[in-house]
Amino acid sequence: MAKSKFEPTGAIELEARNLSVLYDSTPAVKSISIRIPDRRVVAFIGPSGCGKSTLLRCFNRMNDLVPGARVEGEALFQGTNLYGPEVDPVDVRRRIGMVFQKPNPFPKSIYDNVAFGPRINGFNGNMDELVEQSLRKAALWDEVKDRLNASALALSGGQQQRLCIARALAVEPEVLLMDEPASALDPIATQKIEDLIYQLKQDYTVVIVTHNMQQAARVSDYTAFLYMGELVEYGETNRLFTNPVEERTEAYITGRFG
Amino acid sequence: MRHFEEGLNELKSTLVGMAGLAEEQVRKAVRALVERSLDLAQEVVDGDDAIDELEVQVDEMAIRLLALQQPMARDLRFITMAMKIGNDLERVGDHAENIADAVQYMISAAPFPVLPEVEEMVRMATDMLTDALDAFVRGDAAMAREVLKRDDRVDELHDNNFRILLTHMMEDPRKITAGMDLLLVSGNLERIADLATNVSEDVVYLVEGRSIKHHAESGGPGKAHGS
Numbered sequence: 001m002a003k004s005k006f007e008p009t010g011a012i013e014l015e016a017r018n019l020s021v022l023y024d025s026t027p028a029v030k031s032i033s034i035r036i037p038d039r040r041v042v043a044f045i046g047p048s049g050c051g052k053s054t055l056l057r058c059f060n061r062m063n064d065l066v067p068g069a070r071v072e073g074e075a076l077f078q079g080t081n082l083y084g085p086e087v088d089p090v091d092v093r094r095r096i097g098m099v100f101q102k103p104n105p106f107p108k109s110i111y112d113n114v115a116f117g118p119r120i121n122g123f124n125g126n127m128d129e130l131v132e133q134s135l136r137k138a139a140l141w142d143e144v145k146d147r148l149n150a151s152a153l154a155l156s157g158g159q160q161q162r163l164c165i166a167r168a169l170a171v172e173p174e175v176l177l178m179d180e181p182a183s184a185l186d187p188i189a190t191q192k193i194e195d196l197i198y199q200l201k202q203d204y205t206v207v208i209v210t211h212n213m214q215q216a217a218r219v220s221d222y223t224a225f226l227y228m229g230e231l232v233e234y235g236e237t238n239r240l241f242t243n244p245v246e247e248r249t250e251a252y253i254t255g256r257f258g
Numbered sequence: 259m260r261h262f263e264e265g266l267n268e269l270k271s272t273l274v275g276m277a278g279l280a281e282e283q284v285r286k287a288v289r290a291l292v293e294r295s296l297d298l299a300q301e302v303v304d305g306d307d308a309i310d311e312l313e314v315q316v317d318e319m320a321i322r323l324l325a326l327q328q329p330m331a332r333d334l335r336f337i338t339m340a341m342k343i344g345n346d347l348e349r350v351g352d353h354a355e356n357i358a359d360a361v362q363y364m365i366s367a368a369p370f371p372v373l374p375e376v377e378e379m380v381r382m383a384t385d386m387l388t389d390a391l392d393a394f395v396r397g398d399a400a401m402a403r404e405v406l407k408r409d410d411r412v413d414e415l416h417d418n419n420f421r422i423l424l425t426h427m428m429e430d431p432r433k434i435t436a437g438m439d440l441l442l443v444s445g446n447l448e449r450i451a452d453l454a455t456n457v458s459e460d461v462v463y464l465v466e467g468r469s470i471k472h473h474a475e476s477g478g479p480g481k482a483h484g485s
Contacts, residue, residue, distance in 0.1 A: 214328050241330050243467025253330040255262065 006235045008222060011038040012079075013175060013205040014059050019073035021054050021063060028054040030229040031073065036222075041197055041206045043216035043237065046226035047257070052209045055226065056177050058082075059207065060096040061089040077175070094121065097168035101180035103160035105152035105167070110135075110144050113152045113163055117171040130170060137203075138166035139196050158189025165196065169204075176200060178208040182215065194219050213253055217241045225249045262327050269319045269340055270395075273347075276312040277391040280347045283309065283354035284387065284450060288380045290361045291443060292372060299365075302358035309351035316344035335467060339460040343394060346453045346460075350387065353446040353453075360439040360446075370436035373422060376444055379415045382408060383447045386454035393461045402461035405454060406470075412451040419444040 014036040021029040029051040036042050044052035054063065061082060063069045075082045082092055094117075105113050114131045123130065131148070135141040140162040144155070152163055161181060168176060178197070182190040197206055197219045210216050216223050217237060224234040225246070233240060233249040244250045251257045283302055290298035320341045323329060329337055364370065386405050393402040420441065427437040459471050 213330065217330075242334060244331050250331050254333050255260070 006222075006233075008035055008037040008040070010040075012036065013038040013077070014207070015074075015076040015079075016055065016058065017074040017076065019055070019058060019071070019075055021051070021058060022070045022072070023066070024068045027229055029058070032226075032229075032231045034224060034231055034234055036205060036207060038205055039201055039203070040221040041201050041208065041219055043220035043223045044207065044209045044226060045211075045213055045216050045223060045252075046232075047252070048211075049228075050226040051229040052224075052226045053179050056179055056207060056209050059175070059177055060093050060098055062093075062098065064089055094171050095173050096175040096177060097171065097173035098177045098179070099161070099164050099168055099181050101183055103157055103164050103184070105155070105160050105163050107151065107153055109149045110152050110155070110163060111148040114166050114170045117167060121171060134166040134170040135163075137169050137200070138162045139192060139199070140166055156189070158185045158192060161185060161189070161193060162196065165193075173204070175205045175207070178206065180209055180211065183211060190215070213241070225252060227252070262323070262329075262333075265319070265323050265327065266333065266336065269316065269323065269337065272312060272316055272319065273340055273344060274391075274395055276309060276316065276344060276347050277394070279305070279309050279312065280350040280354070281384070281387055281391065283351050284357075284384055287354045287357035287361065288384070290358055291364070292377075294361075294365050294369075296362060296365055299358040299361040302354055306351050306355045309348055313344050313348040317341060320344075332464070332467075335464050339464045342460050343457050346456050350450055350453050353450050356446045357443050360442040364436050364439040367435040367439070368432055370433060370440065373419060373440070375415050375419050375422065376440060376447070379412060379419070379444060379447045379451075382412050382415070383451040383454065386412070386451050387457075390454040390457040390461065393458060394464070397461070397465050399462045399465040402458035402465075403470075405458040409451055409455045412448055416444050416448040 012035045016032050016034050018031045018033055019029060020027060020031050032051075032055060034055075044056060046052050057063045058071060058075045059077070059082065063071060071083055077092070077096065080087070106116060108116070111131055114134050115127055118127065118130055132141060132145075135144060140159060143159060144150075144163075152160065155163060161184075165176075165181075181197075182193045185193065194215065197208065200206055201221075208216070208219065220237045222235065223237045223240045225232045225240070225244075225248075227248055233244060233246040235245070240249065241253060244253065248257075283305055286298055286305075287302045289295070290302060320337045323337050327333075386408055389401060390405045393399070393405065423437045423441050423444075427434045459469070462468070462470050
């Protein structure tokens with residue numbers, strides 16, 4: 001547990017309460033409590049295997065899909081336990097979208113990629129409008145508006161990642177979880193994703209896992225440092241990167257770890 | 259040792275060398291005053307270029323580390339404070355040169371006794387500078403805070419000097435040249451003490467990560483830089 005308990009101000013969108021995740025019997029996340037405020041960007045940082053991706057995946061029940069994974073404690077979304085018996089994981093994943101490290105567009109047209117989610121959710125409004133709106137929010141519209149029927153696989157890696165963000169936004173989620181969304185991209189594509197994250201927080205709560213500390217520093221309002229399944233320190237990004245409280249945080253962010 | 263730490267150590271040792279030089283310039287200028295030595299005063303004037311050059315080197319090293327290493331936390335505070343302290347030390351060197359200039363004029367004017375207040379100022383300002391730089395080298399915030407407390411006394415001495423010298427000059431217009439020069443010396447010493455204060459505040463920020471500038475400390479908990 002973090003010695004310096006940090007309480008963000010404002011409405012809380014996501015919260016973990018004594019949340020633990022075990023893979024078979026090996027704990028990956030150890031009784032973490034953290035509050036994520038509404039329409040802010042929170043970054044999870046830490047070395048490989050620290051539990052940051054596992055913690056992220058709890059918030060849209062992606063760990064349900066991992067054989068042998070067991071979740072203890074609570075993960076709350078707007079005050080409701082996501083692991084409660086009445087909760088439908090499919091509905092959770094609609095309201096809490098996810099973007100992965102590697103862009104994973106469907107082998108379909110650009111248009112169909114974005115329209116896919118709304119279609120299976122029975123969306124019966126103006127689909128053209130929704131597709132355009134989602135692509136605009138993902139800062140991709142201008143680059144693809146003349147070739148919406150082209151294959152998504154013909155796009156560059158950075159464009160594919162923004163398409164995946166557009167696809168996630170099309171089902172009108174409230175939260176976006178991003179697991180290393182820019183680690184497979186070049187610096188220009190990375191910058192576009194980072195600018196996009198900055199804009200998205202006007203409408204969405206964003207939680208991003210990243211290995212890149214400079215990226216966490218650039219895009220997030222709050223940063224959580226995890227180590228060996230524990231939340232070591234959580235606080236305002238500016239403060240955490242200029243003057244961390246915990247020695248382990250200082251050691252990690254200055255590259256003097258272990 | 260990591261490449262980055264080598265860079266940090268190089269920056270620190272350059273700054274320490276610069277600090278030693280700046281201190282020496284101040285002490286030498288003061289000795290020129292007390293001993294009425296034109297040679298010493300000239301040495302001070304000639305010695306300022308070396309400090310200026312080191313300031314440029316400190317800036318270049320710091321900018322290179324910022325650009326290439328993206329430092330965080332204490333490293334980031336160290337590098338940014340090194341740039342500020344380098345700048346302050348360069349100013350200390352300039353004040354030493356100003357004192358040496360004033361001494362050169364004074365020697366050509368009618369002899370004028372160095373006031374005990376000026377001597378006390380010399381002692382206090384040079385000690386403050388030495389201690390501030392020691393605090394920086396050791397990363398000692400308590401020592402830096404101790405330096406801050408002495409600045410008021412130096413200001414007070416400068417105010418006294420102003421009154422005393424003004425009285426002398428009004429009584430005897432022949433003392434005006436030397437009196438004005440001594441006032442200049444006093445003013446430069448007062449500024450050196452201020453710069454030692456700045457360095458001390460930067461040391462506290464470096465160690466603790468919070469700013470105590472502009473009496474942030476007396477008005478409650480200091481505010482972190484940039485927040």
